[in-house]
Amino acid sequence: MEPRNNTEISEFLLLGFSEEPELQTFIFGLFLSMYLITVCGNLLIILATISDSHLHTPMYFFLSNLSSVDICLTSTTVPKMLVNIQTQSQVITYAGCITQMFFFLLFIVLDDFLLTIMAYDRYVAICHPLHYTVIMHPWLCVLLLLASWTLSALYSLLNSLMMLQLSFCTHTQIFHFFCEFNQMVHLACSDTFINDIVMYLGAILLAGGPFTGILYSYCKIVSSIRKISSAQGKYKAFSTCASHLSVVSLFYCTSLGVYLSAANNKNSHSTAIASVMYTVVTPMLNPFIYSLRNKDIKRALRRLTENESIIE
Numbered sequence: 001m002e003p004r005n006n007t008e009i010s011e012f013l014l015l016g017f018s019e020e021p022e023l024q025t026f027i028f029g030l031f032l033s034m035y036l037i038t039v040c041g042n043l044l045i046i047l048a049t050i051s052d053s054h055l056h057t058p059m060y061f062f063l064s065n066l067s068s069v070d071i072c073l074t075s076t077t078v079p080k081m082l083v084n085i086q087t088q089s090q091v092i093t094y095a096g097c098i099t100q101m102f103f104f105l106l107f108i109v110l111d112d113f114l115l116t117i118m119a120y121d122r123y124v125a126i127c128h129p130l131h132y133t134v135i136m137h138p139w140l141c142v143l144l145l146l147a148s149w150t151l152s153a154l155y156s157l158l159n160s161l162m163m164l165q166l167s168f169c170t171h172t173q174i175f176h177f178f179c180e181f182n183q184m185v186h187l188a189c190s191d192t193f194i195n196d197i198v199m200y201l202g203a204i205l206l207a208g209g210p211f212t213g214i215l216y217s218y219c220k221i222v223s224s225i226r227k228i229s230s231a232q233g234k235y236k237a238f239s240t241c242a243s244h245l246s247v248v249s250l251f252y253c254t255s256l257g258v259y260l261s262a263a264n265n266k267n268s269h270s271t272a273i274a275s276v277m278y279t280v281v282t283p284m285l286n287p288f289i290y291s292l293r294n295k296d297i298k299r300a301l302r303r304l305t306e307n308e309s310i311i312e
Helices: 021-051 058-086 094-127 129-135 138-164 181-187 193-226 231-264 269-292 295-311
Strands: 011-014 091-093
Touching: 011 058, 011 094, 021 058, 021 269, 021 295, 058 091, 058 094, 058 138, 058 269, 091 094, 094 129, 094 138, 094 181, 094 193, 094 231, 138 181, 138 193, 181 193, 193 231, 231 269, 269 295
Parallel strands: none
Antiparallel strands: 011 091
């Protein structure tokens, strides 16, 4: 089959989780519920950190940005899937697919960077508490955030521009609920060697690098906690990073599970189901993890709800 130039491709088909009509209503209701919980939960975290002056610290500054990115990440994929189910269509335009891929890569890499920065913040707070306010200066926090956005945007833009150079055959079925980068590359009829190199280098540098930084930070944190004499002091120190550690574990474990699944099932609905864990479930659970294990967030949310009831 002769490949066509990529400009002639007008649309892709997102096959999603199942093509059985009787399951579509269940899938629609499930993902609509998870999406609304994700948006509302993360919005509450953002409003709580903004409204409470006690939370105007680097830790909660990055937490509110993480919540914003989680909303954007979920909004990149789920609404289009819900529209397709509602209209009984699997179609996404070529331009829409490239755009969705760009924003998905942007927010997933940004999520990774923010988790790394938050690990560094906890490292400074526990290992260098006396110098915390000096090291974690507001300007440094802003610079770290800008650097994360810049690197994420450049990586996403590079991959999107390289994707535009590929040619596709008439086989344009994507076994996913969104335009997943790896599957799109494997759909191409032209040579994808450079794309694969960039993809693997990006995984090593932009995933492996931050993960190494997180591991280093927590090795230092554990070492510092072990030196604390009192059990109460150890518990207090560990509790300050327990929520973040839970989110990091959930994010990396589910991501690793997806790519191990993808290695064995490149054209299977099982990869799409596994991807739900880090694209939908993890952003949905993050607000619960931080609010349930954090007294400051609980207090801020309580004040926020009380203020809303007074206004009403």
